[in-house]
Amino acid sequence: MVGGCKLGIPSWQKRLYERYFGFALSVCLRYTASKEEALEITNDGFVRVFRGIAHFQEPDDPELLSRIFMGWLKKIMIHTSINHYQSAKRKADRINGNPEQLEVEASGSPVDDMAYLDLVKLIQQLSPAYRATFSLFAIEGFSHEEIAKTLGISVGTSKSNLMKARKNLREMLEQLNE
């Protein structure tokens, strides 16, 4: 499939897209305020994937291919999401008025049983900076130095964003438990 995509054959591109679409979307959901926005970024990410797949190094062991490819795909989706976040931030600086935050209804399920998509909805209620910092740190496992470099902020800002993101998420979870 990867070989077919490297040759730019649409039928193989379609198979790859359909196979990894859900995974890519689940990554992008953590960095966006809505499913529609995540879908847009996912598709932008796939354009990058098909353009850059020629540079993807296939491992010798075929069993590792899927895992390594998913890691590569995830990296592209994260970077596409971060670029989108930074572009939105610059646009907000330029254009009068703040970009509206799409309100997302949080589900009323108990915390312990909360599914990933429900938790993602909580993350989506965070501000873009808090959301990106929390996702990168708590879910992707980035260090504060890496987050600072990726988002173009200071290490101190990264720590502060993470602290405030956690505080907001705790409050939301407590409200759900009540």
Add this chain to the structure above:
Amino acid sequence: MNDEELDKLFRDAASRFQPPDAPEGAWDEFYKTKMLPAEKNTKTRRFFIPRRSWQLAAACLLLVVTGLVWMLQQRTVSGPGEGPSNTETTLGRSEKAPVPSGADQLPPAKAPGNNGNEDRSLNTGQPGMATILFEHKEQPLANKGRTFFDGPQKGEIQPGHQPADTAKQQRPYFSLRDKPADERPSRPALPGYYNPSGTDAAPGRRTALGQWQVGLLAGSNLGMVRGDISKKPGLNAGLLVQKKLGGTRFSLESGVIYESMTYAVNNEDFNPNGSPVSSKVSNIEGSCTMIDVPVNVRYDVVASRKNKAFISTGVSPTVIVKQSYIYDFDRGEGPVPVTRDVSGRGKSVYAVANLSVGYEQKWEHVSVQIAPYVKIPMGEIGYGNLSLGGVGTQISIKKDL
């Protein structure tokens, strides 16, 4: 719940998550909206000559034209009296070459150290050979015990020779053109006779050569971004100065031009601060006012007394004075028109290459010309980092000075 537990909750949920399949028609939608435009854009960019190549092409063109002008200038300034190709000098009194009426009174030829003792009149029996020899040697000397064409030793003062103060004084006068203008006998201009200084012209009369012209110009233009020409016309107006280069068909044109321009921009061509514009923005239309200082070389392809047809090329350093944009911005409630003044944002100075053809009609000392032109951007400019060029027409009225 402490920090670690909170992080773990989200991390575990993410790792347990089973991604859904792609919805029906997702690939078709993706291919139609993302892949096809991306491929089309790539193909279009490939056919479009890259900006760097445009710059190189314009620079080469300018270099060639400048070199051509310089060569013609050199030939004109050195004059027909110098160089072996000239029939008048090399052949002496050739029948083909026009001979001034005062040739019978030509003074004797002078050489450094000669002081006129050794006459070498052009009217003697074999003047041609002596002229050729003296024309091709740097400093011929009178015979003072050395071979005839030996140069003087460095620092040596030859007896009876007054050292020349300037190279002009050292030069032998084998031709009237070698003499200073004030020492030449007065004579009427003959057909084919070329006088670069124009000193023979009657006082108060305009000369046909070395002519200056000044004028006013006005016209209309259409902005052009990456080959897409705007439908809304803009205006340009300014001052024009033109200098004819010697007796050639080349002229140098310059001036100061105020231009207003309106142009439509595609989202993919609009990169404010180097970043792509949001997909929520659409229908971007820019307008700007600029001042440019064209420096063009013009060549008259057809040149008669009353009319001329010409081609012209050069570059224009351009400064954007004012720029603004109108676009639609969709905040989720439908597109809303937004107007933004972005004057002073982004790069405000760039250069464009000019190409034009035109026609000039002359009446007495006034002429009117019309010149359609194209301006090719040699870089990106403005808030949106645009490759902004233009096409248009300029109408000028000029007066001889």
